[in-house]
Amino acid sequence: MHKEKLSIIKIGGNIVEDENLLIEFLQLFAGLKGKKILVHGGGKKATQIASRLGIESKMINGRRITDSSTLEVITMVYGGLVNKNIVAKLQFLGIDAIGLTGADINSIESIKRPVKDIDFGFVGDVKNVANESIKKLIEADFTPIFCAITHDGKGQLLNTNADTIASKIAVSMSKSYEIKIYYCFELNGVLEDFTNKNSVIKLINKEKYSRLLKQQKITDGMIPKIDNCFDALQNGVHKVYIGNTNMFTKESDNFTTLVL
Amino acid sequence: MHKEKLSIIKIGGNIVEDENLLIEFLQLFAGLKGKKILVHGGGKKATQIASRLGIESKMINGRRITDSSTLEVITMVYGGLVNKNIVAKLQFLGIDAIGLTGADINSIESIKRPVKDIDFGFVGDVKNVANESIKKLIEADFTPIFCAITHDGKGQLLNTNADTIASKIAVSMSKSYEIKIYYCFELNGVLEDFTNKNSVIKLINKEKYSRLLKQQKITDGMIPKIDNCFDALQNGVHKVYIGNTNMFTKESDNFTTLVL
Numbered sequence: 158m159h160k161e162k163l164s165i166i167k168i169g170g171n172i173v174e175d176e177n178l179l180i181e182f183l184q185l186f187a188g189l190k191g192k193k194i195l196v197h198g199g200g201k202k203a204t205q206i207a208s209r210l211g212i213e214s215k216m217i218n219g220r221r222i223t224d225s226s227t228l229e230v231i232t233m234v235y236g237g238l239v240n241k242n243i244v245a246k247l248q249f250l251g252i253d254a255i256g257l258t259g260a261d262i263n264s265i266e267s268i269k270r271p272v273k274d275i276d277f278g279f280v281g282d283v284k285n286v287a288n289e290s291i292k293k294l295i296e297a298d299f300t301p302i303f304c305a306i307t308h309d310g311k312g313q314l315l316n317t318n319a320d321t322i323a324s325k326i327a328v329s330m331s332k333s334y335e336i337k338i339y340y341c342f343e344l345n346g347v348l349e350d351f352t353n354k355n356s357v358i359k360l361i362n363k364e365k366y367s368r369l370l371k372q373q374k375i376t377d378g379m380i381p382k383i384d385n386c387f388d389a390l391q392n393g394v395h396k397v398y399i400g401n402t403n404m405f406t407k408e409s410d411n412f413t414t415l416v417l
Numbered sequence: 418m419h420k421e422k423l424s425i426i427k428i429g430g431n432i433v434e435d436e437n438l439l440i441e442f443l444q445l446f447a448g449l450k451g452k453k454i455l456v457h458g459g460g461k462k463a464t465q466i467a468s469r470l471g472i473e474s475k476m477i478n479g480r481r482i483t484d485s486s487t488l489e490v491i492t493m494v495y496g497g498l499v500n501k502n503i504v505a506k507l508q509f510l511g512i513d514a515i516g517l518t519g520a521d522i523n524s525i526e527s528i529k530r531p532v533k534d535i536d537f538g539f540v541g542d543v544k545n546v547a548n549e550s551i552k553k554l555i556e557a558d559f560t561p562i563f564c565a566i567t568h569d570g571k572g573q574l575l576n577t578n579a580d581t582i583a584s585k586i587a588v589s590m591s592k593s594y595e596i597k598i599y600y601c602f603e604l605n606g607v608l609e610d611f612t613n614k615n616s617v618i619k620l621i622n623k624e625k626y627s628r629l630l631k632q633q634k635i636t637d638g639m640i641p642k643i644d645n646c647f648d649a650l651q652n653g654v655h656k657v658y659i660g661n662t663n664m665f666t667k668e669s670d671n672f673t674t675l676v677l
Contacts, residue, residue, distance in 0.1 A: 206470075206493075209470050209471070210466075210469050210470060211469070229498060232497050232498050232501050232502070233466075233493035233494060233497040233498045234493060234497070235497070236496070236497035236498075236500075236501045237492050237493040237494070237495070237496040237497020237498065237500075237501075238489060238492050238493045238496075238497065240496075240497075241492050241496045241497075241518050241520060241521075241566065241574060242492070242574065244518070244520045244521055245518075245520040245568045245572050245573065245574050246572045248520055248523050248568060248570060248572070249570065249571050249572035253522055253523060253550070254520075254521065254522075255515075255517075255521045255522050256518075256520075256521050257515075258501050258504070258505075258516075260501060260504045260505040260508055260514075260516075261501075261504055261514065261515045261516050262513055262514075262515050262559055263508050263513060290513070290557075290559075293557045293559075294557075297550075297553045297554075297557070299522055299550075299553075306501065308505045308508060310508060310509065311509050312505050312506045312508070312509035313505065314501060314502065314505050
């Protein structure tokens with residue numbers, strides 16, 4: 158059966174917190190043809206507001222600990238300030254956007270991460286994506302804009318990694334659509350040489366990935382990101398792209414494509 | 418043609434900012450049969466957060482002036498904190514809630530209030546309600562939860578009176594549904610004698626309203642509220658109720674019903 162195409166685009170804090178970069182990205186996003194979903198983080202903006210409210214941002218091994226005050230800030234910043242401004246700007250650009258957390262239409266249900274060595278607090282690991290409900294919005298010609306918040310189904314909101322949200326939505330929606338995921342970040346793609354921003358590796362398949370890992374060309378932070386991508390590819394996602402926001406434009410071929 | 422019923426419930430800051438009152442209300446709301454929409458304010462919570470962020474709340478003649486910092490706080494508090502917590506709690510109560518500002522699905526477009534004597538700042542007067550888009554959500558069995566924010570269609574969010582939002586949505590949706598509006602507030606209803614909380618006027622029609630106005634039994638704050646109600650009734654809304662949150666329960670008949 159031929160499936161309709163659906164693009165899932167994830168943007169990170171670097172785009173969200175720079176007004177000019179964000180507008181530039183939203184114009185590209187608005188111009189992207191076909192059905193689409195946006196997933197956004199909001200990182201530093203939450204840290205700024207937290208600090209202005211006198212809430213200390215606690216990090217362990219570079220990962221944020223989400224206590225109840227921090228969750229309040231995240232709900233305000235990701236779910237309110239960032240998400241609703243993106244929605245308003247997209248409406249102006251002719252996209253019939255609808256902003257969502259995982260609580261809305263029960264779209265993403267998570268489990269509060271169990272405490273082992275570290276108590277991450279109100280952090281959720283995705284358990285279920287309500288693909289049929291999300292499909293209703295898409296088929297009504299609405300464009301879902303997800304922030305990085307899910308819920309536990311018992312009334313509790315949970316802070317959740319935006320990369321993971323994008324990949325879990327993608328896998329779940331692949332039942333109905335041919336899915337491409339675009340991970341936008343500050344680099345042009347996965348780099349062969351981290352000191353040379355033009356050394357983008359154009360294509361990575363499983364075999365190439367193993368080789369790059371052995372050669373230690375792919376390092377710490379990038380490993381879970383790429384593992385996440387291959388996980389999506391192995392579970393029904395058609396293609397995954399990693400690059401800067403220009404990868405939507407026809408002019409650019411300077412990004413990384415991941416295939417099985 | 419027989420129209421399906423749709424209830425529109427508006428709650429104010431007094432319910433939103435009291436965790437216990439809110440839970441109690443949401444249980445009643447969840448138990449209310451049939452299709453429904455919730456509209457909420459968020460008043461004092463925004464003032465609290467603004468004050469913690471060092472933003473002064475400016476009021477002129479008891480009305481809030483929404484400068485850009487205040488709009489940020491309102492977007493965070495109404496659109497994020499309050500709205501998303503209500504949505505998560507309703508999901509737990511079995512209601513497939515979806516939180517919205519007027520920017521989402523372009524549901525409520527406003528005009529920034531023109532500056533005459535007072536510059537109210539980023540405040541919107543409702544221009545258009547996208548009843549067909551809201552209907553798509555309702556017919557998909559989602560329950561829309563609106564906060565008191567609209568947009569101008571040009572990328573700008575606008576602070577908007579929640580009573581007005583409820584009544585404008587009601588009028589617009591009356592094309593497809595038989596509409597009842599429930600305005601929940603801290604009193605039991607419109608009072609004959611303001612010093613006696615049990616002196617609820619059970620029924621007010623246009624004639625009775627004129628008489629009450631002449632007798633000066635209805636005073637300042639209540640006049641625009643009731644004018645708003647009669648405006649809705651004259652434009653297609655079936656019934657309007659004013660009372661406390663118990664008016665949903667079969668036990669209570671202690672509230673005010675407005676009819677033409």
